[in-house]
Amino acid sequence: MQMIRMVKTVQFGELIGVGNTADVFDIGNHKVAKLFHLGYPESAMLTELHNSQLMNHLDIPIAKSYEAFVYEGRNGIIYDKIEGQSLLEVLFETYDIEKYTKVLANIHKRIVSAHLPDAIDCKAILEKNIKNAEDLNIECQSKLLEILADLPDGDNLCHGDFHFGNLLVGKQGTYIIDFMNVCKGNKNYDIARTLCLIEMTPVPENTPNQQEIVKMKKQSADIYLREMGMSRDFLTDWLTVTVAARLSELSHDQSIEKNNILEYLSLQGL
Ligand SMILES: Nc1ncnc2c1ncn2[C@@H]1O[C@H](COP(=O)(O)OP(=O)(O)O)[C@@H](O)[C@H]1O
Ligand SMILES: [Mg+2]
Secondary structure, three states: OOOOOEOOOOOOOOEEEEOOOEEEEEEEOOEEEEEEOOOOOHHHHHHHHHHHHHHOOOOOOEOOEEEEEEEOOEEEEEEEOOOOEEHHHHHHHHOOHHHHHHHHHHHHHHHHHOEOOOOOEHHHHHHHHHHHOOOOOHHHHHHHHHHHHHOOOOOEEEOOOOOHHHEEEEOOEEEEOOOOOOEEEOHHHHHHHHHHHHHOOOOOOOOOOHHHHHHHHHHHHHHHHHHHOOOHHHHHHHHHHHHHHHHHHOOHHHHHHHHHHHHHHHHOOO
């Protein structure tokens, strides 16, 4: 069992990032504090810390983690600060989809060729999330669990949330962040998950040039698959269980994405 070092006080500086689960503050000395939202469970914070520390031992560029802390009831983790922008921001500044999707794919190839036998199994996570997906009836859930059971096991490193927003482009290179969903498994799980995050996540209605961004996402998904040497057909079963499991992560106000997924599943006869 790993020892968690807790720091007692953290001096928060500028807010430099906002995610779905946390706010990230500069705390000086080339470090940041990822401060999870109030109510975000300690066990989930410890999972992220544990995952990031498992990854510290691999030859993969990540934002290194240090201690955990608690501030006004909120859990947090100290990380090295990566000076720079996310790959998503770079993509929207340059519109160079080809170049930056290749960057994403090249780092993903490094991730999925690594092995992390001590991490939790992706099939266990998928099983739990499919069972928790309230939008799926029992019959549909059992069919999905059958498909899942037939998929191959593995111990490749899977990031579990690998998308443009979770890569930070620093002066020395591009670094991976956000380790909450790290697991081990067949690499096609992580490829399917990234494809789903690029292609199936909707662009909000009020976004200027919404249609252009939808087109960019499709182009990026095609380039990504080409670079990974993968096809949608080959990934079908992984994609099916991965998108179904994603339903359990979505809230009521993410109904567009839920409907996209349900439509995809119905095209698969589910
Ligand atoms: N180590 C870091 N150095 C610099 N900025 C960071 C770092 N970690 C996170 N950020 C910023 O904070 C944002 C949210 O962090 P992230 O870990 O992705 O949170 P969430 O789990 O809520 O998605 C990132 O998109 C990035 O802008
Ligand atoms: Mg993130």
